[in-house]
Amino acid sequence: MTEEATKVWLPDLVYVDGTFRSNLEVVTNSEGQISSIQNASKGPWIRLKNKAILPGLVNAHSHAFQRVIRGRTEYRSEASTDSFWTWRELMYQAANRLTPDDIYAASRMAFLEMALTGITAVGEFHYIHNAQDGKPYDDPNLLAKQVIRAANDVGIRIALLRVAYERAGFQKESNPLQNRFIESTDNYLKNLDTLIHDVKKESDLSWVGAAPHSVRAVSLNYLKEVSAFATERNIPVHMHVAEQPAEVSACIEEYKRSPVALLDTEGILNDHFTAVHAIHVTSKAVEALALKGVNVCACPTTERNLGDGVVPVDEYFRAGVPVSLGTDSQTQIDLFEDARELEYHLRLQRKSETSSHQLMNTKRRHCLVVCFSAPH
Numbered sequence: 451m452t453e454e455a456t457k458v459w460l461p462d463l464v465y466v467d468g469t470f471r472s473n474l475e476v477v478t479n480s481e482g483q484i485s486s487i488q489n490a491s492k493g494p495w496i497r498l499k500n501k502a503i504l505p506g507l508v509n510a511h512s513h514a515f516q517r518v519i520r521g522r523t524e525y526r527s528e529a530s531t532d533s534f535w536t537w538r539e540l541m542y543q544a545a546n547r548l549t550p551d552d553i554y555a556a557s558r559m560a561f562l563e564m565a566l567t568g569i570t571a572v573g574e575f576h577y578i579h580n581a582q583d584g585k586p587y588d589d590p591n592l593l594a595k596q597v598i599r600a601a602n603d604v605g606i607r608i609a610l611l612r613v614a615y616e617r618a619g620f621q622k623e624s625n626p627l628q629n630r631f632i633e634s635t636d637n638y639l640k641n642l643d644t645l646i647h648d649v650k651k652e653s654d655l656s657w658v659g660a661a662p663h664s665v666r667a668v669s670l671n672y673l674k675e676v677s678a679f680a681t682e683r684n685i686p687v688h689m690h691v692a693e694q695p696a697e698v699s700a701c702i703e704e705y706k707r708s709p710v711a712l713l714d715t716e717g718i719l720n721d722h723f724t725a726v727h728a729i730h731v732t733s734k735a736v737e738a739l740a741l742k743g744v745n746v747c748a749c750p751t752t753e754r755n756l757g758d759g760v761v762p763v764d765e766y767f768r769a770g771v772p773v774s775l776g777t778d779s780q781t782q783i784d785l786f787e788d789a790r791e792l793e794y795h796l797r798l799q800r801k802s803e804t805s806s807h808q809l810m811n812t813k814r815r816h817c818l819v820v821c822f823s824a825p826h
């Protein structure tokens with residue numbers, strides 16, 4: 451790589467300390483890294499007119515391989531019965547076709563698109579572990595490592611959130627299309643432990659977290675073991691929570707509690723926990739999440755694409771719950787558009803532009819602050 455000279459950039463605005471400021475110059479060193487941000491000197495600068503410089507964005511929830519089904523699940527059938535669950539069957543079919551090389555290529559494509567929209571760190575919720583016959587590869591972390599390599603090659607940081615998947619659901623027949631995801635508790639914890647060790651050794655741009663898929667896909671005992679392991683190793687836990695009404699009703703049927711109530715009463719919630727989606731929640735659940743310091747991740751494009759519902763971000767912000775954003779199914783990779791969608795969804799839902807707008811003035815600042823913090 452050729453060495454660059456020190457450069458001084460002067461955009462109209464620079465985002466520092468939680469706000470946009472003008473008359474600041476950004477100095478980059480010979481390796482192209484920012485060495486200082488300071489009051490504008492007399493130049494010479496590279497002038498960036500009509501431009502703002504922002505810190506890199508964090509994409510807190512991604513399934514990189516789902517990039518391959520973009521545009522292939524969006525049609526209206528004659529029967530109009532398409533739903534989250536029919537989308538999921540199509541996604542499973544794609545997941546079952548991909549070879550390790552395909553996983554690398556699809557992930558690299560998704561991560562490249564992320565880099566082009568200003569994303570510099572991704573929380574990758576990775577759940578394809580096994581070979582196409584459902585058996586583990588010689589290295590059970592082969593596919594996780596393919597995804598990490600893709601992020602490293604593109605140059606974005608990655609938190610590989612290794613997914614625990616046990617079953618089709620409460621009182622549900624096993625689904626052969628989930629065979630590439632499923633591992634026993636012992637195997638999952640062993641493979642997670644090995645991955646933490648291997649990643650720490652190889653790259654300081656990558657780290658590992660635990661991701662019990664959902665209360666549907668992981669039984670309570672399994673979930674408790676994963677949670678205890680994560681606490682002991684001080685790693686983050688991400689989990690799909692209350693994305694679909696059917697998931698909430700199945701949880702109530704199995705445990706007589708909603709997903710958030712279950713996680714709360716079983717001691718799973720803490721400030722290392724991120725609840726992805728958390729759409730179908732009561733005010734009491736919002737309070738419980740706030741009390742335990744839980745983070746919520748909204749994925750507005752996917753949530754509208756799959757008809758999941760709207761994350762009640764106004765309620766979360768009122769309660770002091772931090773909210774991050776994720777591109778999730780990669781239908782669109784643009785976190786600024788996701789932030790805008792979230793605001794528009796709430797305007798539609800609350801039917802009140804003014805009050806919603808006032809709320810969002812506060813929310814925007816929260817949103818931005820959260821986006822710019824690295825996943826822990």
Ligand SMILES: [Zn+2]
Binds near residue numbers: 511575690726
């Ligand atoms: Zn997801």
